Amino acid sequence: MGPMDLRQGIGLRRLGTTTDEFQQDLLSSLYYRRGTTVESASAHDAYDALALTVRDRLADRRARTAAAHYASNPRWVYYLSAEYLLGAQLEQNLLYSGTGEVAAQAVKALGRSLQEIEDLDVEPGLGNGGLGRLAACLVDSMATRDIPAVGYGIRYDFGIFKQSLENGGQAERPDDWAFQGNPWEFPAPDDRQTVGFYGHTEPIAGSQTRKRWVPGEIVLGEPSHMLVPGYGTETVNIVRLWRARGSEASFDLSRFSAGQYAEAVQEAVRAENISKVLYPDDSTELGRELRLKQQYFLCSCSLRDIIRRFRLRNSDWADFAAKTIIQLNDTHPTIAIPELMRLLVDEYELDWDQAWSITRRTFAYTCHTLLPEALETWPVHLFERLLPRHLEIIYLINLLFLREVEARFPGDNDRLRRMSIIGEGDERRVRMAHLAVVGTEAVNGVAELHSKLLRETVLQDFADLWPAKFQNVTNGVSPRRFVKLANxxxxxxITEGLGDDGWLNDLxxxxxxxxxxxxxxxxxxxxxxxxxxxxxxxxxxxxxxxxxxxxxxxxxxxxxxxxxxxxxxxxxxxxxxxxxxxxxxxxxxxxxxxxxxxxxxxxxxxxxxxxxxxxxxxxxxxxxxxxxxxxxxxxxxxxxxxxxxxxxxxxxxxxxxxxxxxxxxxxxxxxxxxxxxxxxxxxxxxxxxxxxxxxxxxxxxxxxxxxxxxxxxxxxxxxxxxxxxxxxxxxxxxxxxxxxxxxxxxxxxxxxxxxxxxxxxxxxxxxxxxxxxxxxxxxxxxxxxxxGFFSSDRTIADYAARIWRVAPVTVPKEDQ
Ligand code: BZD
The missing domain is CATH 3.40.50.2000 (Glycogen Phosphorylase B;)
Structure with missing residues (x-):
């Protein structure tokens, strides 16, 4: 590739950096993209026009990032998380694009103050608490540290509920966060994926391990992404969020024509319910089928997207793990492990051992709890109905795993029972944390004490078997959001005391x-x-x-x-x-x-x-x-x-x-x-x-x-x-x-x-x-x-060096 200004090739003008130029673009956004005029613009029109104008300032960095990453064909980090608490976007993107001051001047042309517009910015509450916010800090720091990365998640229609007090107690209302639209999002319908549920499996003639899964329900996953700029660098990564949709066939036109309106859309409604709402569940397992459906939906869409991306530059499966590291944010996306096995064995026809070797080297798992009641398990009968092929794969993973344990600790039946991926109680259940430990290359806790207690208590048997697999990576937070923007x-x-603001990415x-x-x-x-x-x-x-x-x-x-x-x-x-x-x-x-x-x-x-x-x-x-x-x-x-x-x-x-x-x-x-x-x-x-x-x-x-x-x-x-x-x-x-x-x-x-x-x-x-x-x-x-140690930039440096073994890729600056 020649010059790194990708707009030159297609003759696009460069976006200006002066207040006048910014103001021109703002008015143009208002006129052409919102379809309104200064005289009749609502406050929300002004917000949207500003958001689009700021977003444009990041789009060019995004294009250069994608090109640089493609050219270097690096090991990619894929962060899989059921939750992201990204926080409000406008102020952050003004800061990260360096347009805060020109924007404050330019919005005067709309007769409004920047503060007034910022107050309209709604945060996407796509998470519960610490785990979701950590995901957001980590993607911020991956971009800031120039790590080629994509965060995958679910685009819930309704985020964490809105809390109010009624007679001194908590009342909950739904959070329709994108009711007014979300200008930060780029839909990418061409990258949609097809996800199966239910159904049965059939043998394939001539193969012991391969099976054909015939799903009973098909749902579409449609992605859109939000930009994740790095601070003080050119990199702009993305978070890609999946939304569930019914296929064209899910709308029953003949029933609709017969006046059966509810029945006509029932299949589509069922599909869309998968990404309807975030589970407001911070500790106890609700055991709902829909939650497992969400998890599988996220994993299936994301893995197919990851494989699609791998195949853009690579053709040999033997290179997959060297080019891919998938970090599991707690056990919620653990079903990705048997899903990758299914794709490799059933669809791409790799033999089991090669597929398993690739899978184990591709995943790493972060645990965020010690509370026994927060360790996810799913009833076997639910798996059998919803994901029959995955259950078969889990059984085989478990069988081979328990043989390994038996070889190391002969005759220790108690240990086998404790370590099994299948828990045998009143009801047989799949233990997701065990699957996550068995199917990954590295397991980490999120603070020193936590990692130590994991090794000594809940995961002790696994630490005995594979001591080198267990690590600590202490959490961190983004100093940009939580000092510069917040305070x-x-x-x-601080900048005055230190003489410059270099502390913002060197805490x-x-x-x-x-x-x-x-x-x-x-x-x-x-x-x-x-x-x-x-x-x-x-x-x-x-x-x-x-x-x-x-x-x-x-x-x-x-x-x-x-x-x-x-x-x-x-x-x-x-x-x-x-x-x-x-x-x-x-x-x-x-x-x-x-x-x-x-x-x-x-x-x-x-x-x-x-x-x-x-x-x-x-x-x-x-x-x-x-x-x-x-x-x-x-x-x-x-x-x-x-x-x-x-x-x-x-x-x-x-x-x-x-x-x-x-x-x-x-x-x-x-x-x-x-x-x-x-x-x-x-x-x-x-x-x-x-x-x-x-x-x-x-x-x-x-x-x-x-x-x-x-x-x-x-x-x-x-x-x-x-x-x-x-x-x-x-x-x-x-x-x-x-x-x-x-x-x-x-x-x-x-x-x-x-x-x-x-x-x-x-x-x-x-x-x-x-x-x-x-x-x-x-x-x-x-x-x-x-x-300073508690910067998420340090956390990312730790993951990059000790768990992911990835190096930064520098995105070249725009030609001057
Ligand atoms: O994760 C939290 C822990 O409680 C904190 O100690 C820790 O700092 C952060 C980040 O590592 N865990 C959660 O926030 N957990 C959840 O929100 C959650 C969500 C769904 C299901 C189970 C737990």
Whole structure:
């Protein structure tokens, strides 16, 4: 290929970089692509025209990226994830295309401010929580690190539900995120794929291993992609999202003509339901057929697309694994393993052993949990009905695998039973995590402790068999989104302190801030930034300690422990109104799975406690509880910059990593936390004197459980704890929370009461530090300074070097 300006070949003009040129293009987008005029343009027309104009600025980089990648025929990274929480796109794409300033000027021609237009940008909520947001940070960093990569996912019509409070409890509404269209998306109908479900298998004459699968239902997968630009580089990768459609044959014209309208479309509706809605399921397995259908739909479409791409430049299957690495984001896409086997063996006629050798070298698996109930399993009978050929393949994989185990550990039947991909209980089930370990080259946890506990507990037998397969890759977060975009004041101050903004893609440079941690003028400005962010958030008095707990609601995360602290504070202040209290604003945000009643009860109690405190003139000057509705990426970007204190208080050994903990520390919040997940690594880096530690560690917690834990002992012994629980039982908070007290006194699965006193002690240490603003500010600066490790750019460098073994491909700049 000659010059890298691909537009020259076809005589396209180069897009201008000046305000005038940008404005011309904006008006042209409005006129020709929205089909309207400045006079009659709605706010949404203006938004769309701007989005298209910005998108165009990335399209050329995308074309050069595709050409450079094609030319170098590299090993591609394919990230398979059922979830992406990409966050709002406009501001990010303005930043990554370097058009923020010209755009702000140009939109004046539309009679609107940039802020007004940005407020119309709807985030695609195609994920539940940490796992979905991690996928988004990783694709950002893959582009930033020039890794040739595609993220594959599902284009759900409805994302994570919208949460509102009704009478203090969580109410859910559907999230029709693309109702107004989505200007960021490029449909690619030519790349549609055909996916089968149900049916039966037939033998193929002359072959032992090959089978013919005759599906009973056929669905189309139609892709569209969104651009994923790298920061400070030319690369623009894509996330390709699949949407299910009925085929032409699924519309029954004769029935429609006969007036049977519902029946006429029923097949198409059934097909489209596959990508209708994201499962709002953050922990427990609903066991729904539709969810398994979604998973297979994602995997089947993506694998065929991956193979299509491979064959553009390669012809020998022996090269497939060298050119392809598919990272499985948890077990949700694990069905891709038997699907690749099916494609290679049944469709491309490779022999089993070669296909298996290719498959195992092609996949890697990231695990995101330790909770046994969150490990996915599917009933064998469901598989048999929905994916009959895949079940046969899984059986054969399992048979050969168990032979391998038997050879290594002869006669150890217990081990065979424990390790089998098929679990034999009341009901036989396919264990997806086992399939994922057996069918991949590398398995990783997401923080040091998590990876260690995986090897020592849930995957111990597998770690015995294949110790080298198990690795750790500690999670990270995008400093562009979570500092530069979310916290521009802090970003500017850091840039000034460091002399340039190179830290945005070299985050370890934040360590240079250490020398400013005692500089009085810098400290004063640091405080002013935090205060201004608090004023913007407007959650409470900006001079109060802003104490935030923002994450999905789950008992293991222990929002209930924070609440017991709040109730105790309330009772202390009531008893001694003249005391020298540190004013606090306690902010909760997060969603509970709609069917998770215990979590929803905790939300109800938070709001009831908040209302009681607000109505109490003695306590309310010192304590305020705020519940921010509908927590999502956009709201996180407003709360995190304003936080003084970050609550990371899960029971040790339960939170795989956490990523909110990293975002908060990076933005100068101090952490009160347990020795869980990445908290341990945060504390090791920011220094133990700059972290408020409390609670049992993972081994102590396990020991307490084994010895027989009695939560009532803590209740009897600790008078403040007893008073807090008794107040709930007595109905002091509008009668809410009695079920919570029953479960805490009955079994307290997550040792809330065992950690209560230690937590309150840590909170007293928090207040001692807060009373000394110089001490607090220094601690805050040092938290930011030593959080550079938690950039997702580092995470990607780790995956690239140790798991994927891929190198960057540089995309040439536009010819000057
Ligand atoms: O993944 C989370 C973990 O709980 C966090 O500790 C970790 O930091 C992040 C990223 O590694 N897990 C999830 O968010 N899990 C889910 O959202 C999920 C979704 C569907 C089904 C099961 C779990």
């Amino acid at each position: 521009p004041r802090l970003a500017d101050l 370890e440079r934040l360590a240079e801030l250490e020398s400013l941690a005692d500089d009085a003028a810098f400290m004063e400005r640091w405080r002013a930034v935090k205060r201004a962010n608090k004023v913007d958030l407007a959650a409470g008095d900006p001079d109060s300690l802003t104490d935030v707990m923002i994450k999905r609601f789950h008992e293991y995360k222990r929002q209930q422990l924070k609440l017991l602290h709040v109730i105790t504070m309330y009772q202390r202040i009531r008893q001694n109104p003249a005391g020298d209290w540190v004013p606090r604003t306690v902010l909760f945000a997060g969603k509970a799975a709609p069917a998770y009643h215990a979590a929803k009860n905790i939300i109800r109690l938070i709001n009831a406690v908040g209302a009681t405190i607000a109505a109490d003139p003695v306590v309310s000057p010192y304590l305020k509880v705020v519940f921010a509705e509908n927590y999502n990426v956009t709201l996180a970007e407003r709360i995190i910059p304003a936080a003084d204190l970050s609550e990371q208080i899960s029971l040790a050994g339960k939170e795989a990593s956490g990523t909110g903990n990293m975002k908060l520390a990076l933005n100068g919040a101090l952490t009160v936390g347990t020795l869980d997940g990445a908290n341990i690594e945060i504390r090791a880096r920011v220094g133990e004197e700059n972290f408020f530690l409390f609670g049992l560690d993972a081994y102590q917690a396990a020991e307490v459980q084994i010895r027989g834990y009695n939560p009532r002992e803590h209740y009897e012994w600790d008078t403040e704890l007893k008073a807090a629980l008794d107040a709930i039982t007595a109905g002091r908070f509008d009668g809410a929370g009695r079920e919570l007290v029953d479960s805490l006194l009955g079994w307290d699965e997550y040792l809330t009461l065992a950690d209560y006193r230690s937590y309150l002690d840590a909170q007293e240490e928090v207040e001692r530090a807060w009373r000394d603003p110089a001490r607090w500010t220094r601690m805050s600066i040092l938290n930011t300074a030593h959080s």
